[in-house]
Amino acid sequence: MSTRAVIGGSVPERKESDSRKLLLRLREILAAPGDGQARLDQITHHIADSMGTQVCSIYLFRDPETLELCATEGLNPQSVHKTRLRLGEGLVGRVARSGRHVNTADAPSEPGFRYMPETGEEVFSSFLGVPIQRVGERLGVLVVQSRDVRQFSEDEVYGLEVVAMVLAEMAELGAFLGSSSDGMPLQHHFPIMFRGGTGQEGVAEGRVWLHEPRVVVTNPVGEDPQKEKARLGEAVAMLRMTVDTLLADHDMGSGDSAEVLETYRMFAHSRSWLRRMEEAIDLGLSAEAAVEKEQSQARARLESAADPYLRDRLHDLDDLSNRLLRILTGQGRDTGAEMPVDPILVARNIGPAELLDYGRRLRGVVLEEGSVGSHATVVARALAIPLVIHADRITSEALNGDEILVDGDMGIVHLRPEETITKAFHDKMAMQAEAQKRYAGLRDLPATGTCGTTIQLYMNAGLMADLPSLESSGAEGVGLFRTELQFLARTRVPRRGELAALYSTVLENAQGKPVLFRTLDIGSDKVLPYMKPQDEPNPAMGWRAIRVGLDKRGVLRMQLQALIRASVGRPLHVMFPFITEMGEFEQAHRLLMEQFAREQRLGHEVPTDVRVGAMLETPSLAFAPKKFFEMCDFISVGGNDLKQFFFAADRENERVRRRYDSLSTSFINLLEQILDRCAEARVPVSFCGEDAGRPIEAVTFAALGFRRLSMRPASIGPVKHLIRRIDLNELRRVLDEARERGDTNLRPAVTDWLARH
């Protein structure tokens, strides 16, 4: 795709002197004392005058769904602060929703036209409306109208967009605040709710901490176009240099980021991008405002672009524009602002290493992008920080220090919440705290049902930061230690010594409780920054986990050596991920034993015992020869992957992810068969997918025969609480009866029984 397709079309000619005069006038208005209303009134007057139209009106958002007429030249002044439109309603609402201009010679016959009698606008036929927006943040709509039936020229459209850009910057600088008693809508003041998705459950209250602080442009209008162009030219040259250096420094083996950098270079060197910004400067914008104008338009296109490739490229352009703005304004990421004591991180996206840097200081995280299986999500889970993903546009709306409530259970965020919302939220937090207290009381008690059966509750971990939970949650051990996080959070392969030291600290912290280390599970969604990504059509079923380990034996060998060295004098538990066939387990097992023998040959001390297990994550393994089960010291069912392959439903795909239930009779039958095969071979089996941490699923698995479940530390309390109150034998009868009856899903039977007990 050409840079031009992303950057946009050509710039029309424009009477530069008129436009510059108008912008300089706006700048004077901004500099002069006066309240917001007075400024807006003057502005509409000057714009109508400069454009030669009878009407100029400014509509601003009263709340995220409502636009309000805030100033007008030419319409009935009585309608100011009275006329309101819903987003998408009428032509004004259409401009606001789409982020694109509407230009028509015959407004009343336009689809969606809404007649507002109080304004007296019926006599005006021509209509030109442009969005007032600043890098993705919708602020309002600027409209000119005239009596004569005419289409506005491309020059006029472009000119009005430039003016709207300056208005957006003025709004950002607070130029329209402190107004008359009519009560101007205050940007960044109204409460907004974002409906996203759950990344990690939990609720948190705090203040916004923006990962990338907003760039403030204090001079939207440029006095001397030559000077502004020279500033822009210098900044672009510097940007090109930075990108070239990044590319040169970059390890060329690592495909993914190299490709992104190549795209950056293409944009940074794009003539049409530079030319469009220079044209905006000619019309009177400062270099910064010109960059933002282009960026705003790219963002508007990004929102409507369905093609994922185009969206990615528009994101690249957006990142590059941010870099350019930071060069021009001299504003780095570090603005000197102090992080609040209760920070909730708000970002478009964040890498695992950066999130780890913030660590447990954060109360919560809200991302515009992200996905349930992204590395950031994995880290947030490990840190037990509530995370909401897909909170669309939150980085445009939130300001550092804003009050914010994060409901990770529901995937909802309240920014600058109203009191009633805060109260309801506090009630929820109090209830959860109450429940936590109850669970804490159970910490040292066993998860024994009223029937006398005891279930071992283990926790999943992946970071050193997880280890304190071993004590606080009362987990009996770590049933799954995901080792990939140490690999993901680095820019190079970690060294054996580093890993051995880390694993050894983990074991020390575990104070004798068992820790089941899973060897590196990469590939699929977990791509190491320094590994050449494979261009696979279906990475979840591609070159991943043990398949990579057996093909790239050097890394697996090194990791096994590190595990052996870390476990000297203690028992070592290793499990291999994503075993699909017995042969893979045999090879991995042999590799481990070879490393063990090598250590002995070298005269090194070795672990007191080595227990080797397999993760059962593909249906095929449930049908493996009996010998496979006999070879394993233990088996761990990786329910997340097993479920996705059993139902052929991508665990990352929001559309299908929740479609199939773990309590469907067919999945339960599969689990039962796995339990039977393990029992036949007398090999212990546990369940360590996410479902193990959901109380209803957990008791069902326990009733079915699982005697060990491994889950997030926070789930241990709720699961133990439920197990201790029920008779697992009785629940087993309920399951059997439901299957006997031919129920296709056992959930109704289980929940019904639980409700009655």
Ligand code: PEP
């Ligand atoms: C699983 O697949 O259930 C599992 C525990 O592994 P992961 O979620 O790391 O793929």
Ligand code: MG
């Ligand atoms: Mg898995």
